[in-house]
Amino acid sequence: MSIEFSNFFFRYESQDKPTLKGINLKIEKGEKIVIIGPSGSGKSTLGQCLNGLVPHAIKGEISGSLTIGGRDTTDWEMHDFTERVGTVLQDTDSQFVGLSVGEDIAFALENQLTKNIDMYSLVKSTAQLVDLENMLDRSPHDLSGGQKQRVSLGGVLVDDVDVLLFDEPLAALDPKTGKKTIETIDDLHKKTLKTIIIIEHRLEDVLHRNVDRIILMESGEIIADTTPDALLASDLLAQHGIREPLYLSVLKAAKCNVSEVDRPSSLDNLPIYKYQQPLTTWLEQSRPVLPCSSSDSLLEFKNITYSYDGEKNALNDVSFSIRRGEFLSVLGKNGSGKSTLSKLVMGVIDPDEGHIFLNNQDLSELSIFERSKKVGVVMQNPNHMISHHMIFDEIAFGLRNRGLDEATIENKVVDILEFCGLSKYRHWPIEALSYGQKKRVTIASILVLEPELLILDEPTAGQDYRNYTSMLSFIEKLNRDLGITVVIISHDMHLVLEYTTRSIVITDSQLVADAPMTEVFSSTTLLDQANLTTTSIYELARKVGIEDTNSFMLNFIEIEQAQRVNG
Numbered sequence: 001m002s003i004e005f006s007n008f009f010f011r012y013e014s015q016d017k018p019t020l021k022g023i024n025l026k027i028e029k030g031e032k033i034v035i036i037g038p039s040g041s042g043k044s045t046l047g048q049c050l051n052g053l054v055p056h057a058i059k060g061e062i063s064g065s066l067t068i069g070g071r072d073t074t075d076w077e078m079h080d081f082t083e084r085v086g087t088v089l090q091d092t093d094s095q096f097v098g099l100s101v102g103e104d105i106a107f108a109l110e111n112q113l114t115k116n117i118d119m120y121s122l123v124k125s126t127a128q129l130v131d132l133e134n135m136l137d138r139s140p141h142d143l144s145g146g147q148k149q150r151v152s153l154g155g156v157l158v159d160d161v162d163v164l165l166f167d168e169p170l171a172a173l174d175p176k177t178g179k180k181t182i183e184t185i186d187d188l189h190k191k192t193l194k195t196i197i198i199i200e201h202r203l204e205d206v207l208h209r210n211v212d213r214i215i216l217m218e219s220g221e222i223i224a225d226t227t228p229d230a231l232l233a234s235d236l237l238a239q240h241g242i243r244e245p246l247y248l249s250v251l252k253a254a255k256c257n258v259s260e261v262d263r264p265s266s267l268d269n270l271p272i273y274k275y276q277q278p279l280t281t282w283l284e285q286s287r288p289v290l291p292c293s294s295s296d297s298l299l300e301f302k303n304i305t306y307s308y309d310g311e312k313n314a315l316n317d318v319s320f321s322i323r324r325g326e327f328l329s330v331l332g333k334n335g336s337g338k339s340t341l342s343k344l345v346m347g348v349i350d351p352d353e354g355h356i357f358l359n360n361q362d363l364s365e366l367s368i369f370e371r372s373k374k375v376g377v378v379m380q381n382p383n384h385m386i387s388h389h390m391i392f393d394e395i396a397f398g399l400r401n402r403g404l405d406e407a408t409i410e411n412k413v414v415d416i417l418e419f420c421g422l423s424k425y426r427h428w429p430i431e432a433l434s435y436g437q438k439k440r441v442t443i444a445s446i447l448v449l450e451p452e453l454l455i456l457d458e459p460t461a462g463q464d465y466r467n468y469t470s471m472l473s474f475i476e477k478l479n480r481d482l483g484i485t486v487v488i489i490s491h492d493m494h495l496v497l498e499y500t501t502r503s504i505v506i507t508d509s510q511l512v513a514d515a516p517m518t519e520v521f522s523s524t525t526l527l528d529q530a531n532l533t534t535t536s537i538y539e540l541a542r543k544v545g546i547e548d549t550n551s552f553m554l555n556f557i558e559i560e561q562a563q564r565v566n567g
Helices: 043-050 078-082 101-111 116-129 145-157 175-192 228-233 246-253 276-284 338-346 368-372 391-401 406-419 435-447 465-482 493-499 517-521 524-529 536-544 549-566
Strands: 003-012 020-027 032-036 060-068 085-088 163-167 195-199 213-218 221-226 297-307 313-323 327-331 353-358 375-378 453-457 485-489 502-507 510-516
Touching: 003 043, 020 043, 020 221, 032 043, 043 060, 043 163, 043 195, 043 213, 078 085, 085 145, 101 116, 101 145, 116 145, 145 163, 145 175, 163 175, 175 195, 213 228, 221 228, 246 276, 246 536, 246 549, 276 536, 276 549, 297 338, 313 338, 313 353, 313 485, 313 502, 313 510, 327 338, 327 493, 338 353, 338 368, 338 375, 338 453, 338 485, 368 375, 375 435, 391 406, 391 435, 406 435, 435 453, 435 465, 453 465, 465 485, 465 493, 465 549, 485 493, 493 517, 493 549, 502 517, 510 517, 510 524, 517 524, 517 549, 536 549
Parallel strands: 032 195, 032 213, 085 163, 163 195, 327 485, 327 502, 375 453, 453 485
Antiparallel strands: 003 020, 003 060, 213 221, 297 313, 297 353, 502 510
């Protein structure tokens, strides 16, 4: 089913200026399109126009035209859109309506009063299409992130829609699950020839499988509508703050010339022989220095075991220490036990066995309030942390709890708003912010308290490259200049590679590695065990024939760090 926007404008009811400006875009039937752009570029709004949320649930003024399947949508009702366009959201939990996978997939059919005998066969065939035929009796809330994505997809596919819209499908997924999700979407595309539109920040991950075109948006306009190879050979990604594939960044650092004819959208396509000599020379001319940190322990986990249900351990006899001044990452697949560590440090839950020490003091001796003076934890979902209507009050909350005078609070909040790129939102209500902007508010509310230890749970979720780079560069500066110890719980391999020096790897409640980050990233067996994937920097080094992958990665990391410090 083809889609066409012609001179399309949209202005939200609450805003003076249009969010979408003069959109001219044609998507042919059966194409697979990726829409990228920084936060606020209008890409999500474009998606909401496609699935009918604009103007039926989100009010505003439209001019121009949108046609789907050759039909003008001006007079369409919401059901006209949902019969043709199926949407899989970033937050899959919000889409579940059934108590079991089977019920969830069958929901649309029940609304259509489909006979039970027909419904059963349709649900079964749809479940097979998304590899869920053995999970129909399970609760969707008990599934992994990747399985939840497939349940949402099944609930959309059962309606036999012509267009599938994916809104940031990789945001909450570990690397291997994200890779499988892209493969599932691609396999589905080949089997059904449906029109597929993917809105996503993680461009390199989406390009794991071929796409027809990439639409780059900025400030409500289409900046580029081109092939992946043409886009990656240009400098448009850098100009608009979009993260390019890591292997391309390395090739550029080594002064390699990459053109469109080299087919740079895939590492497998690139003519590696052209880059062998310059990459080898680049590595030989540098002497990467292994990072070091204090040997003084700040936080120590000793034989920690914890179970949520008394049956299966979320953590099992885990022991490791975090040294003062470190920038450390905790890695692992969805549900491995990573986030349980932060809950234990916060005091939300207590270990069944073992002890946690901060500055050699047992944390069990401290109240949650006393812990919060020394340890700041930024949770994955900002909505779970926010408790105030206005941004200023949210950031000032912890300072007011400590009894500081309003003049001091004013100065500290204004400074942190500036540091976190939130100054212009100072007088805004929080509900007016995007998910990524809310994330920055929660980080600011913790940083303003100047903790000794800062724990960030999936800090890049919902944030574009430009915003999270600005935020993480600031946190890196706090770590470097003020000695604040930073722990990042993440499955964003790029983030971990660029900022952290040591990695703790948790898999199925067990500690499976505690080693320098580059050492972890060079172990394919370990990464596979933890549902992680090798980075494209490692893959590039192997293809070129460089055996010292550690030095190769460290060399690139040093260049990136130097650019952040000097830039």
